[in-house]
Amino acid sequence: MNVIRAYKQRTVDSARPFLKWAADTYEKSGHSFMAHAVEEQIKFLKVQEEMRKSNLAEHPLFAVSVSDLLFNLVLAEKNKHVKKVKEIFKIPDKRFWWIKIRALARKGDWAALQAF
């Protein structure tokens, strides 16, 4: 319920308390996966927010999922951020490779793909 309420908020800042509350409720009721998923989403929103503030966005970085964000970052060659995001969200190598391959192919960066 609190998750739904959070997503009715106008801004990320006003949504955060609801998400925190939801995570706590899930944790207390023994739904640790759900609690963790909500926590991760809070982190995700924060990362997106930071990137927007630091004006990283000459490329459209905003994304609906962690994988999409990584994809956009690879596309924009923000390698430092790529590494950071990969670590924060513990992206399995296999998925990361696929994201990288897809992004490089999109860019048409065949040299980088070869070197992969």
Added chain:
Amino acid sequence: LSRPFPYIMSTTIPLLAESENLQALRDHAKTLLVEAVNSMPGKKVLVLDPALSGPFSLICEWSHLRELGVEKVYHLTPYSSLETPWKNVLYMTRPKMPLARYVASQIKKIRKKEKEEGETQRKQFSVFFVPRRTMICEHIFEEEGVMGDIHIGVYKLDLIPFESDLLSLEMDGVYRECHLDGDRTGLFYVAQSLMRLQTLFGVIPNIKGKGQCAKLVMDNMIRMRRELNLGNDGSIPSEIDNLILIDRSVDVVTPFLTQLTYEGLIDEIFRIRCSKVDVDPELLGKDPPKEKGQKAVHPLNNNDTLYQEIRDQNFGVISQILNSRAQHLKETYDKRHAAKTVAEIKDFVKQLNSLEQEKKALRIHIGIAEKISEITRKQTFMQQVRTEQDILAGGDPCEYIEECINKQEPLVKVLRLLILLCVTTGGLKQNKFDFFRKELLQTYGFQQLFLTLDNLEKLGLLRKQEGKNTWPQLRKALNLLIEDLDETRPGDIAYTFSGYAPISVRLVQAASRPGGWKSIEEALRVLPGPTVEETQVVPGVSAGIPSRRKTVTLVYFIGGVTHAEIAAIRFLAKNDENADYIIATTKMINGDGMVESLTNTLDSIPVS
């Protein structure tokens, strides 16, 4: 602004059932619709709940609506305004809360404008609820202050005949409502539609059912009969002998598999809606569309005799049939050269019309079949079907599913495979379950998926391993997997999924065998929900007298049925000269539709 939408009537469906006069059902539906439209005198516009436009097109031609004074038809869309010069506005909608809100908002906007412009001739509003009015919707009208402005009516539409052997309530989401939302309104409609069938075709003596919803419908039905005292005078002889109620939750394997019949694949790829499909206009021999991507509507029903012949066949044999049909057609055409005498030429000319029709149908189906094989030949499609079959056989294709997620293949496809895996293995191991959920959330997005995952878990469609896995036992008891199947001359319903027999239809099949459901007691015990059997006494008829006609069985799917399952039941009818089947359902469904109906997305948080 609401724009009129094209009202497309598929050519009238032939109703050929020998034993049942289903035409009566449609006539009745049409009479009631005409009454509803006529209740508003003069010229008017019709504003339709989009979910009703398909069903309506099967009941009444557009030209007929025009004769009744309907000048234009609009779709009811969220919070849109209606601009029309006509003074009479007739709304027809399912009794759902959001729809009532849209109606109220349109009416309020119109009234406001009338006031501003000092309009003296105010518009008249009628709202017809289909199939019944509800307190909650009327309450919304009161709350919005429009109750005094409208006349409320009811259009009791229930089963709509699609074919001579197929009826549908065309109600969305009955499975979801019953099993997830705890809303049993749909079951009430099912019971009511059965009561109507019994008033038309007599009391159905034998009832069987499997699943929680089947039991509820049966109880409801028997109670209603007592209350209405129906059939106690025995005036209408029973035309339907057996009723089998199947709750969709009993078989959640079949709908998530890719249907492999011709019609099933058309549905999987293009989506069939109310016996109609959207295709490229070129396919129908029409001019290319003015706007790119514009589609033309093509009706798919038994009026097309070629379609009737091939719709239920496995797609693997379709090209062969179409080929030989084309060959045959060419030969018939060529006969004109051999025609010498005037009588022979006359004969040929007589044939010409039907030949032309056949040619047209053939061209359309060759076109559709080509489009389908473009897709079925693709690696991704073949691998998907192979994976499904692997899952049924007890394989563990987790790696492939993971790869699909990594490649960001369509979410519905991934969910269908995961659901299939869960319902045939008794669930995923905890660490796998968590792994996949994390992969899904991180790939397709939290806001897209979080609530949906929760829904699927509540329904047991995605779950962690608990208890014993009953799939192998079920598979054996019902003989679900058939190897070495000859698809050109199938000997088993399993041809519909190239080697898998739908659980639901195995239940139907077993019911007609000597011993009935007793012979599959083990399987029935394993499948979820209660098994119920009941006999309704039909006065005036002493039991045990063999009737001369075929036995007629009505199979009612509560929560939807797929085209491939229908094909399988038709196969049973074809191979049993003593039995006829009629299929009723709450809705025609497929795996994509099932997943979509269980999806809830979160609104996005606007970026500051």
